[in-house]
Amino acid sequence: MPGRHRVLTVVTVIALFAATLAPAAAQEEPAPSEPSTATSSPAATVISATRHDTSAPLRDMVRPLTETPEAVEPVEMPLLLPDQVMERARRRAQPIVEDPLRQEAPGQVATPDPIVNFEGQSDDDNDATPGAFRLVPPDTEGDVGPNHYVQMINIITEIYDKQGNSMLGPFANIDLFSGFGGACETENNGDPIALYDQFADRWMLSQFAIEQGIQCVAVSTTGDPTGSYHRYAFKVAPTGNDYPKMGVWPDGYYLTFNEFNASGDYVQAVACAFESDEMLQGNPAQQVCFGNPASGGDTFFSLQPAHLEGLTPPPEGTPNPFIMAFDDEVWGASPDPSQDFYKMWHFSVDWVTPANSTFTGPIDVPTEEFDAEFCNFSRNCIGQPGTATNLDVLGQFTMYRAVYRSFDDAHPDGAHQELWVNHSVDLDGDSLAGIRWTEIRSPATTPVLHQTGTWGPADGENR
Secondary structure, three states: OOOOOOOOOOOOEEEEOOOOOOHHHOEOOOOOOOOEEOOOOOOOEEEEOOEEEEOOOHHHHOOOOOOOOOOOOOEEOOOOOOHHHHHHHOOOOOOOOOOOOEEOOOOOOOOOOOOEEEEOOOHHHHHOOOOOOOEEOOOOEEEEOOOEEEEEOOOEEEEEEOOOOEEEEEEEHHHHHOOOOOHHHHOOOOOOEEEEEOOOOEEEEEEEEHHHOEEEEEEEOOOOOOOOEEEEEEEOOOOOEEEEEEEEEOOEEEEEEEEEOOOOOEEEEEEEEEOHHHHOOOOOOEEEEEEEOOEOOEOOOOOEEEEEOOOOOOOOOOOEEEEEEEOHHHHOOOOOOOOEEEEEEEEEOOOOOHHHOEEEEEEEEEEOOOOOOOHHHOOOOEOOOOOOOOEOOOOOOOOOOEEEEEEOOOOOOOOEEEEEEEEEEEOOOOOOEEEEEEEEEOOOOOOEEEEEEEEOOOOOOOO
């Protein structure tokens, strides 16, 4: 967020688990055969990384945390939203009394128990970092590889084995860029990202230097996250590259962020692709970025790139589908109280002639109404047990990650592609939080809503 030099987080427990959604519990909602589509693409901005190198092994660069944690209240940082959100939230003509897809009972397939459950990093680790202090909210991040779990919180990283034993850390995120030079080495700003690229057997770790508009990206040289990294600084905005999110794709590492200017005013949503084939080799790498200003008065915010999971890659040349859960009363210029959408875009990158890359959309995928507004977008809306510190529900944000899966003919449904997404919704018009989940089929061609539901048992508890 603009103006913050030390960004915070609190994480106390990490649970590694697998979750299975139950199609039997879903409410089917087919989309129209021809979704509304805007096909024009803005002009691409193409530049090379401003700095790159290859580091020494990370295990030789990290510094121990030396400060003594203090028992003080954490500092709360502002949550950045476009000004349009507050105005539109107050004009909702017909507040939703109850989510139309509310699902109060579990499906036929229960979520399996966690395989391993162990303590992760905490706000004590933030406070023990030289020059840092306790802050909220949490920026919890992590991913699982064949032999490791890598967790990042806003200013701290720790690497574990699959049994939860610490292999390295905790250490400050900027230790990853020790000796690199520039803002990536000096600005431990946070909003971290940790992804395992399973097709390359590499780790991709990132955070921003927000006042310089720089995305700092490190790609491991092997499958060992404690080893050396190819490091890059990408200038993605003049300033204010807030809330960055990334996804692994066969032809690039894809990024989105919300751009704010130096005065803290919202500018636009931005989508970028980084040249991962070159980054995996430690070579000079290019970036292709598209600004995505409001279209027809609509406001687009916090898009999510697709992140590829599973064993089967998408068909060659498939664009990366980006998505936003679009509450029409909040983000739309002419809200329809009976219809909300998933807005989707297709990012096709051309590394031979990067200026020929395209970012087309939005494609409207209609869905049942949902309510993204909680407590008039105030902070600390959701209570939690054992502490006076409440949670930010983030109903305005489409949750990270948007998971893409590709299946071949062996699947019971035949060869197809899926995109899974979830976001917080108001269940009852009184800021009781539930989870709207959705599966979209053919997301990179003609997207169709395949199934969706809202998880919200009638027990008065928030999800």
